[in-house]
Amino acid sequence: MVKVAVCGAAGGIGQPLSLLLKLNPLVSELSLYDIANSAGVAADLSHISTPAIVKGYAPASRDDLEALGSALTGCEVVIIPAGVPRKPGMTRDDLFKINAGIVRSLVAGVAKHCPRAVVCIISNPVNATVPIAAEELKKHGVFDPKKLFGVTTLDSVRAETFLAELIGAKDPEVLRGEVAIVGGHSGDTIVPLLSKSSKHASQIAKLPQETLKKYIHRVQFGGDEVVQAKNGAGSATLSMAHAGYRFAELIIQAKSGKSVTRSRSFTDAAYVYLPGIEGGKQVSQTYGVDYFALPVRLARDGSAESVDASVLKGVTSQERELLKIAAAGVGKSVVQGTNFVVGAKL
Numbered sequence: 001m002v003k004v005a006v007c008g009a010a011g012g013i014g015q016p017l018s019l020l021l022k023l024n025p026l027v028s029e030l031s032l033y034d035i036a037n038s039a040g041v042a043a044d045l046s047h048i049s050t051p052a053i054v055k056g057y058a059p060a061s062r063d064d065l066e067a068l069g070s071a072l073t074g075c076e077v078v079i080i081p082a083g084v085p086r087k088p089g090m091t092r093d094d095l096f097k098i099n100a101g102i103v104r105s106l107v108a109g110v111a112k113h114c115p116r117a118v119v120c121i122i123s124n125p126v127n128a129t130v131p132i133a134a135e136e137l138k139k140h141g142v143f144d145p146k147k148l149f150g151v152t153t154l155d156s157v158r159a160e161t162f163l164a165e166l167i168g169a170k171d172p173e174v175l176r177g178e179v180a181i182v183g184g185h186s187g188d189t190i191v192p193l194l195s196k197s198s199k200h201a202s203q204i205a206k207l208p209q210e211t212l213k214k215y216i217h218r219v220q221f222g223g224d225e226v227v228q229a230k231n232g233a234g235s236a237t238l239s240m241a242h243a244g245y246r247f248a249e250l251i252i253q254a255k256s257g258k259s260v261t262r263s264r265s266f267t268d269a270a271y272v273y274l275p276g277i278e279g280g281k282q283v284s285q286t287y288g289v290d291y292f293a294l295p296v297r298l299a300r301d302g303s304a305e306s307v308d309a310s311v312l313k314g315v316t317s318q319e320r321e322l323l324k325i326a327a328a329g330v331g332k333s334v335v336q337g338t339n340f341v342v343g344a345k346l
């Protein structure tokens with residue numbers, strides 16, 4: 001049984017994500033932290049007849065750090081979807097100004113109150129907020145690269161759904177894990193490696209080049225479709241809650257000692273600190289980046305045992321170009337995120 005915290009629990013992602021976690025019988029306690037309305041969300045979810053005890057936490061004032069401490073104490077998994085979402089015309093980078101500080105302060109709480117927890121960052125721009133989290137954990141002397149994930153599962157979910165449409169697969173679930181998604185989580189830093197598909201390779205090979213090009217673009221910019229459709233009311237929340245839960249569920253299962261085949265094989269990619277994880281160092285050297293999304297294999301404590309660097313071998317020349325572009329984009333965000341903490345005046 002696992003105690004899980006959601007920071008930003010009353011938001012568009014936080015609420016449905018908390019619902020999905022409440023339905024998981026392996027969750028013993030759910031700590032819902034938000035600066036607003038966490039008590040209401042917790043009261044609502046607590047009426048659901050599943051084992052997880054649900055508690056809501058909110059700071060009494062801007063300087064109140066006690067509520068965050070109480071929410072995080074004893075948590076083994078912390079999921080962070082706190083922060084502002086995009087509006088039409090904005091890039092994820094435009095969110096940095098506000099979300100960088102939010103993520104940093106929440107991760108400082110993790111460092112103090114549950115330093116051994118597995119941390120999953122959803123708040124955008126993920127390419128930069130994960131380095132922020134890493135630097136903040138380093139500052140407190142508790143950084144374990146194996147326990148920090150930037151959640152990029154929504155890119156995998158989209159890749160499967162859009163590919164199912166193209167090849168006429170009625171249930172996109174059959175495509176789970178079929179398209180390795182690597183790089184980062186924004187626009188051209190997202191790289192779907194279609195050449196790595198094995199079970200559906202012959203169907204993919206029949207698709208015209210132009211269709212494949214459009215497919216890659218749609219996976220890279222799928223977030224924009226939702227931002228535009230919501231027309232100022234935010235970005236993906238429900239599909240993100242599903243995606244965030246899909247990744248968190250693997251961690252919870254691994255931690256609960258359930259012999260789940262998926263968590264023991266390479267799963268969805270996550271954005272991780274490469275030099276600190278088996279298989280990552282070489283990718284870091286080849287592409288000149290310290291962070292990259294790669295498929296991960298989870299250890300029994302829910303941490304990253306290794307990353308699957310083999311997906312980057314034998315790619316097509318077109319994919320190689322996309323990887324170079326992604327690495328350049330990721331590199332810039334890493335510098336921005338790292339400097340936010342390292343270069344900050346105390």
Ligand SMILES: NC(=O)c1ccc[n+]([C@@H]2O[C@H](COP(=O)([O-])OP(=O)(O)OC[C@H]3O[C@@H](n4cnc5c(N)ncnc54)[C@H](O)[C@@H]3O)[C@@H](O)[C@H]2O)c1
Pocket residue numbers: 007008009010011012013014033034035036081082083084085086095099102105106121122123124125126151152153154155185234235236237240
């Ligand atoms: N990684 C991904 O694939 C992905 C997908 C979709 C959205 N996102 C990102 O997730 C974030 C949240 O999106 P949303 O649609 O849920 O936004 P939202 O505005 O609906 O919810 C955000 C919540 O965070 C809370 N919050 C703000 N500051 C906080 C703080 N200091 N501590 C705790 N809670 C705080 C707000 O009160 C709000 O309830 C955005 O940055 C968005 O870009 C990421």
Ligand SMILES: O=C(O)C[C@H](O)C(=O)O
Pocket residue numbers: 085086092124154222223224226227235236
């Ligand atoms: O597009 C966004 O801003 C939200 C999220 O990163 C997404 O991919 O849907």
